[in-house]
Amino acid sequence: MSKTAEVKFEGKSYELPVIEGTEKEIGINIGSLRSESGLITLDPGFKNTGSTKSAITYLDGEKGILRYRGYSIEELADKSTFLEVSYLLIFGHLPSESELSDFQNQIKVHTLVHEDIKKILEGFPSNSHPMGVLSSLVTSLTAFYPESLDPNRSSERVNLSIIRILAKMPTFAAWAYKNEVGHPVNYPDNNLDYCSNFLKMMFALPAEKYDVDPVISSALNKLLILHADHEQNCSTSTVRVVGSSQASLYASISAGINALWGPLHGGANSAVIEMLENIKKDGGDTKKWMAKAKDKNDPFRLMGFGHRVYKNFDPRARIIKKAADDVLDKLGVDDPVLDIAKGLEQVALNDEYFVERKLYPNVDFYSGIIYRALGIPVDMFTVMFALGRLPGWIAQWKEMRENNEPIGRPRQIYVGENLRPYVDLKKR
Numbered sequence: 001m002s003k004t005a006e007v008k009f010e011g012k013s014y015e016l017p018v019i020e021g022t023e024k025e026i027g028i029n030i031g032s033l034r035s036e037s038g039l040i041t042l043d044p045g046f047k048n049t050g051s052t053k054s055a056i057t058y059l060d061g062e063k064g065i066l067r068y069r070g071y072s073i074e075e076l077a078d079k080s081t082f083l084e085v086s087y088l089l090i091f092g093h094l095p096s097e098s099e100l101s102d103f104q105n106q107i108k109v110h111t112l113v114h115e116d117i118k119k120i121l122e123g124f125p126s127n128s129h130p131m132g133v134l135s136s137l138v139t140s141l142t143a144f145y146p147e148s149l150d151p152n153r154s155s156e157r158v159n160l161s162i163i164r165i166l167a168k169m170p171t172f173a174a175w176a177y178k179n180e181v182g183h184p185v186n187y188p189d190n191n192l193d194y195c196s197n198f199l200k201m202m203f204a205l206p207a208e209k210y211d212v213d214p215v216i217s218s219a220l221n222k223l224l225i226l227h228a229d230h231e232q233n234c235s236t237s238t239v240r241v242v243g244s245s246q247a248s249l250y251a252s253i254s255a256g257i258n259a260l261w262g263p264l265h266g267g268a269n270s271a272v273i274e275m276l277e278n279i280k281k282d283g284g285d286t287k288k289w290m291a292k293a294k295d296k297n298d299p300f301r302l303m304g305f306g307h308r309v310y311k312n313f314d315p316r317a318r319i320i321k322k323a324a325d326d327v328l329d330k331l332g333v334d335d336p337v338l339d340i341a342k343g344l345e346q347v348a349l350n351d352e353y354f355v356e357r358k359l360y361p362n363v364d365f366y367s368g369i370i371y372r373a374l375g376i377p378v379d380m381f382t383v384m385f386a387l388g389r390l391p392g393w394i395a396q397w398k399e400m401r402e403n404n405e406p407i408g409r410p411r412q413i414y415v416g417e418n419l420r421p422y423v424d425l426k427k428r
């Protein structure tokens with residue numbers, strides 16, 4: 001027996017169907033609400049509004065559960081690789097050996113980018129924020145691969161567009177960094193695995209041998225897996241809404257990169273390190289900064305804390321916190337901001353304001369400490385987030401397209417002026 005919900009308004013009653021997901025989540029389908037009752041719903045920030053049905057990622061904010069296509073994030077972070085997780089998210093199953101090998105080889109042969117992209121890169125001053133460069137280079141793919149503009153092409157052609165951006169994003173990310181530091185770019189080395197190739201493109205210098213440290217490559221692999229998807233977050237919702245107009249995959253991904261840039265979203269990982277550095281410079285007085293975070297008159301927020309969905313520990317933060325200890329220990333890095341971060345966490349977890357509001361460390365709280373230990377500069381942290389989130393954005397865009405979802409166009413409640421006559425300039 002399918003469940004229903006009842007809305008009563010001005011003496012009338014409206015029955016609305018209730019949908020139940022495979023993990024027993026329930027939601028009221030309000031698709032017929034306006035036509036039957038004239039009512040719409042209002043939910044700024046969509047805090048209680050589901051935008052779609054998705055089979056990609058499941059998370060339970062109360063229990064701190066995160067699964068990609070049913071596999072727990074803990075198992076995937078421990079046992080899988082970023083490309084295997086990318087395949088899982090995009091195609092819905094763990095690849096066989098031959099499927100994975102074929103996927104890896106397809107990506108290897110597409111890592112190179114058109115030489116003309118260097119001319120676009122050279123147009124950016126060397127102090128350009130790498131997120132702006134990255135979103136521009138991704139958009140430029142529409143010029144080099146005009147057939148990608150049509151999202152309704154055959155699945156083979158769409159899959160080729162998917163392979164191309166998965167393969168070229170590390171090259172773009174590394175080139176954005178090289179542009180920022182004013183160094184010559186490195187070309188991809190297809191003898192290396194995905195993470196090692198990226199690290200070499202990032203850090204190799206002319207006339208110097210560069211050997212990838214397996215500790216760093218392994219840590220990067222884990223970080224990228226942990227960032228790969230996160231259901232309908234701000235940037236993923238952006239990708240889906242842009243893609244719902246039948247804009248191309250590359251235009252949709254570029255929009256997602258720009259949404260991720262904000263400090264309340266993916267930009268938080270850079271903001272966390274800047275915050276921790278400020279606290280360190282200020283003498284490490286965590287109690288003073290906690291007071292600022294709780295002061296409604298102070299715009300300061302404890303970056304890396306709180307989450308729209310997780311009202312318990314973000315499972316990714318738990319894994320990253322442990323990885324931070326391991327990586328810094330293996331690399332022999334002693335980063336004082338790690339101790340400040342742990343001190344802040346302890347104070348926050350015992351503070352009524354944070355406990356009452358269920359504010360826990362999120363994925364961004366510890367990730368920057370690892371990125372920094374890997375030698376990645378602060379304003380590249382959000383680029384790293386985008387690199388990790390790319391397969392999730394692709395999977396969500398693909399699902400939206402395959403489900404032939406309608407164009408995203410929310411309603412509103414108008415609260416402006418009522419009808420009034422035009423007044424000539426001389427009479428105002």
Ligand code: SDX
Pocket residue numbers: 045229230232233234263264265266268293294300301302303304305306307308309357359362363364
């Ligand atoms: C990511 O959605 C995703 O899945 C995102 C993400 C992903 O993988 O895609 O997980 C990645 O974006 C993680 C979040 C990174 N952002 C930050 O760390 C920035 C700091 N956090 C906050 O700005 C905030 O917690 C958000 C933006 C993450 C969530 O904001 P919400 O859900 O809109 O909650 P809110 O702003 O309404 O806060 C509720 C209360 C408020 O206090 P009251 O008005 O109830 O008194 O909690 C307070 C807020 O003032 N609050 C904080 C706080 N976060 C919330 N107070 C101090 N410091 C904070 N960090």
